[in-house]
Amino acid sequence: ILSSEQAESLPREQAMNLLFEAGLSTAKQVTDISGRGVGMDVVRTNIAKLGGSVTVQSEEGTGTHFRIQLPLTLAVTSGVLVEAAGRTYALPIETVSETVKVSVDRIRKLNGQNAISLRGEVVPLRSLREVLELKTGDDADGSGGLPTDRTNRVPIVVTHAHGTKFGIVVDQLKGQQEIVVKPLPNYLASLPGLGGVTIMGDGSIVLILDPMKLGVSPSGKPTAQAS
Numbered sequence: 260i261l262s263s264e265q266a267e268s269l270p271r272e273q274a275m276n277l278l279f280e281a282g283l284s285t286a287k288q289v290t291d292i293s294g295r296g297v298g299m300d301v302v303r304t305n306i307a308k309l310g311g312s313v314t315v316q317s318e319e320g321t322g323t324h325f326r327i328q329l330p331l332t333l334a335v336t337s338g339v340l341v342e343a344a345g346r347t348y349a350l351p352i353e354t355v356s357e358t359v360k361v362s363v364d365r366i367r368k369l370n371g372q373n374a375i376s377l378r379g380e381v382v383p384l385r386s387l388r389e390v391l392e393l394k395t396g397d398d399a400d401g402s403g404g405l406p407t408d409r410t411n412r413v414p415i416v417v418t419h420a421h422g423t424k425f426g427i428v429v430d431q432l433k434g435q436q437e438i439v440v441k442p443l444p445n446y447l448a449s450l451p452g453l454g455g456v457t458i459m460g461d462g463s464i465v466l467i468l469d470p471m472k473l474g475v476s477p478s479g480k481p482t483a484q485a486s
Contacts, residue, residue: 275315279303334440338457338467340433341416344393347465348429349438349457354470356417356424358432363411373405375415375426382417384426390452390473420470427473440467 266274281300306313311329338349339358359377366373366384373384386405387393405413405428415426438457447453447466454469 338438341429342431343387343429349465349467354418359415360412363405382424382426384428386428418470
């Protein structure tokens with residue numbers, strides 16, 4: 260790859276990058292699993308295909324640090340799984356303030372918008388069924404996706420966007436799970452409220468919600484921007 264003279268004059272950063280060159284190996288002999296110089300080259304190539312990068316820093320006697328950077332749409336994060344109209348969706352955990360269950364009796368109309376008082380703070384509500392237009396027979400009475408029995412308790416994911424909190428009313432809270440965020444396919448990119456997609460362990464596809472496209476504006480008005 261380099262002559263000994265070139266290696267001596269090579270800047271440290273460039274010398275570190277030689278680790279990712281095809282054919283470079285520290286093994287003294289070739290075996291079935293080492294010595295061919297393809298390990299780190301494959302790592303860098305595949306990360307680059309994902310739109311990411313990998314760098315290395317090393318200090319003699321201290322250790323070596325590899326840093327892998329990936330686009331957000333390919334990041335692994337924790338997701339809060341919810342259900343609406345029989346379909347499962349995910350919310351990135353960093354967008355969720357808390358989850359609560361409240362009786363329908365506590366929900367009030369404020370400027371034409373459903374809202375609840377949570378520890379003295381008024382939190383506007385949006386029904387996930389309505390935002391994503393997941394209409395079922397239960398919504399025919401104009402209840403906004405809420406149970407007609409005022410004593411029923413509904414799950415709410417309290418999240419934040421546009422500098423304000425708001426609650427997403429769902430049918431069921433399904434727990435928390437690690438998810439890999441992938442970009443939406445083109446045919447779904449124009450749908451409101453969606454930020455990505457993930458594939459679950461059982462092979463099912465789950466859409467990831469984006470609160471910035473799903474919530475309320477600073478004035479308290481509902482929003483549902485297209486991606």
